Amino acid sequence: MRIFDPHIHMTSRTTDDYQAMYDAGVRALVEPSFWLGQPRTSPASFFDYFDALLGWEPFRASQYGIAHHCTLALNPKEANDPRCTPVLDALPRYLVKDSVVAVGEIGYDSMTPAEDHALAAQLQLAADHGLPALVHTPHRDKLAGLHRTIDVIRESHLPPEHVLLDHLNETTVKAATDSGCWAGFSIYPDTKMDEDRMVTILRNHGTEKILVNSAADWGKSDPLKTRKVADAMLKAGFTEDDVDKVLWRNPVAFYGQSGRLQLDTPAPDTLHEGNSILRGGE
Amino acid sequence: MLKSRKELDAELDGAARAWLDGALAEAAHDATAREAARSQADVGAGTTPPGSPYASPPWELRYAAAGRHCGPAHADSVRSLLLIEARAPLPSVTRLYEQGTAAERRAVLLTLDRLGLGDRALPLVEDALRTNDTRLVAAAVGPYAAAHLDPHAWRHAVLKCLFTGVPVDAVARLGERARGDAELARMLRDFAAERTAAGRDVPADLRTALALALTTPAAPTEES
Numbered sequence: 001m002r003i004f005d006p007h008i009h010m011t012s013r014t015t016d017d018y019q020a021m022y023d024a025g026v027r028a029l030v031e032p033s034f035w036l037g038q039p040r041t042s043p044a045s046f047f048d049y050f051d052a053l054l055g056w057e058p059f060r061a062s063q064y065g066i067a068h069h070c071t072l073a074l075n076p077k078e079a080n081d082p083r084c085t086p087v088l089d090a091l092p093r094y095l096v097k098d099s100v101v102a103v104g105e106i107g108y109d110s111m112t113p114a115e116d117h118a119l120a121a122q123l124q125l126a127a128d129h130g131l132p133a134l135v136h137t138p139h140r141d142k143l144a145g146l147h148r149t150i151d152v153i154r155e156s157h158l159p160p161e162h163v164l165l166d167h168l169n170e171t172t173v174k175a176a177t178d179s180g181c182w183a184g185f186s187i188y189p190d191t192k193m194d195e196d197r198m199v200t201i202l203r204n205h206g207t208e209k210i211l212v213n214s215a216a217d218w219g220k221s222d223p224l225k226t227r228k229v230a231d232a233m234l235k236a237g238f239t240e241d242d243v244d245k246v247l248w249r250n251p252v253a254f255y256g257q258s259g260r261l262q263l264d265t266p267a268p269d270t271l272h273e274g275n276s277i278l279r280g281g282e
Numbered sequence: 283m284l285k286s287r288k289e290l291d292a293e294l295d296g297a298a299r300a301w302l303d304g305a306l307a308e309a310a311h312d313a314t315a316r317e318a319a320r321s322q323a324d325v326g327a328g329t330t331p332p333g334s335p336y337a338s339p340p341w342e343l344r345y346a347a348a349g350r351h352c353g354p355a356h357a358d359s360v361r362s363l364l365l366i367e368a369r370a371p372l373p374s375v376t377r378l379y380e381q382g383t384a385a386e387r388r389a390v391l392l393t394l395d396r397l398g399l400g401d402r403a404l405p406l407v408e409d410a411l412r413t414n415d416t417r418l419v420a421a422a423v424g425p426y427a428a429a430h431l432d433p434h435a436w437r438h439a440v441l442k443c444l445f446t447g448v449p450v451d452a453v454a455r456l457g458e459r460a461r462g463d464a465e466l467a468r469m470l471r472d473f474a475a476e477r478t479a480a481g482r483d484v485p486a487d488l489r490t491a492l493a494l495a496l497t498t499p500a501a502p503t504e505e506s
Contacts, residue, residue: 262354
């Protein structure tokens with residue numbers, strides 16, 4: 001079984017997670033830039049983070065046989081902080097990088113005018129750079145937030161098939177799929193979605209343009225949720241081809257619209273004892 | 283290994299070759315424009331277009347996109363050719379390194395010895411040697427490091443290769459610089475002792491480097 005996790009924050013995870021993900025079948029992932037838990041206070045803090053997503057983190061992933069790509073953006077929460085918004089001016093020089101496969105996570109947190117501006121500006125950046133966009137839907141007031149998000153997307157130059165609406169659930173899946181966008185579901189241990197609810201959604205809506213991710217980060221989360229959804233699908237009678245479509249071909253098709261996916265990472269069977277990660281950065 | 287333009291032309295498809303032609307022309311144009319500005323005594327003029335402080339000359343955008351247009355396997359060679367064609371000055375080289383992905387940084391490191399920068403780009407090598415990314419460490423110990431790293435930093439670079447599993451074959455002019463280096467020999471012996479105390483194997487490369495360091499330097503000749 002091959003798995004592509006289209007949304008996971010590996011900078012917050014350990015090498016044990018990389019190993020467990022590889023063992024579970026994960027061969028590729030996309031790491032969206034997001035909020036770090038601790039608020040940033042300047043664009044420079046974003047730049048170091050972006051550099052890590054373009055340098056150190058792909059190196060770590062490669063040691064475990066996993067292809068790493070990223071999406072870059074000013075996240076919705078920090079779009080409200082004037083100390084951070086100048087990062088929008090610097091994004092163009094990052095969006096030309098080979099492993100950037102979308103603009104994201106963008107979208108709404110509290111649905112403020114500052115978030116309106118950042119969302120519209122970054123949808124335009126995606127259109128200008130021939131990139132798709134990964135759009136976070138808000139945790140609070142989700143359905144209203146989704147409708148407002150879809151309105152902004154309709155007004156943008158980015159076609160809906162270049163947009164992935166993420167963190168969906170039973171209450172938002174219909175509006176999202178009706179919009180023509182791709183639909184993403186984050187499977188968490190307690191909140192958002194679980195694997196059995198995900199299977200029900202797949203039964204009701206089919207497997208077309210649907211992506212499943214772990215969205216694992218520094219909070220309570222599980223980087224193996226993608227595999228658990230695959231297992232739940234098989235148990236519920238979905239075929240292996242269905243699983244491959246949702247857990248591999250759909251994310252490849254969506255992010256492949258960037259023209260920048262490189263999925264030929266070699267197996268990690270040559271991990272040597274002298275590896276700088278295995279040895280804890282001696 | 284970096285490939286020549288001729289080798290690349292033989293391996294790239296038509297679209298990639300055309301892209302490379304365009305990219306190299308932009309790089310050459312930037313070099314010509316910069317030198318023209320300098321000849322007008324406008325030495326301080328940079329090549330960064332006015333406007334956003336983050337704007338870059340067109341060839342630098344090509345530098346970023348090389349992997350997806352010419353393939354990741356050719357990206358180092360293409361980026362290196364661009365740097366050479368642009369006769370990239372230190373501010374450009376530094377910007378491309380500091381704002382680059384790991385792959386872009388590697389290409390800068392691999393090309394430093396061919397840009398006529400003297401020792402002024404050493405901070406980039408030192409930065410790379412502080413990382414634990416073996417791709418960067420290996421690229422940092424090439425001919426430029428061999429020519430410019432001081433003895434202390436160079437010895438630590440050799441040791442870093444052994445620590446991180448970068449083959450010492452990557453270290454340019456290893457035999458020449460290690461020969462008769464008693465301090466390097468001491469460091470290598472201490473490292474071997476530490477590994478042995480921990481019940482771990484001593485890397486074969488350590489023995490190779492140690493044998494070189496224990497070699498008696500050649501007697502000076504009139505020419506040297």
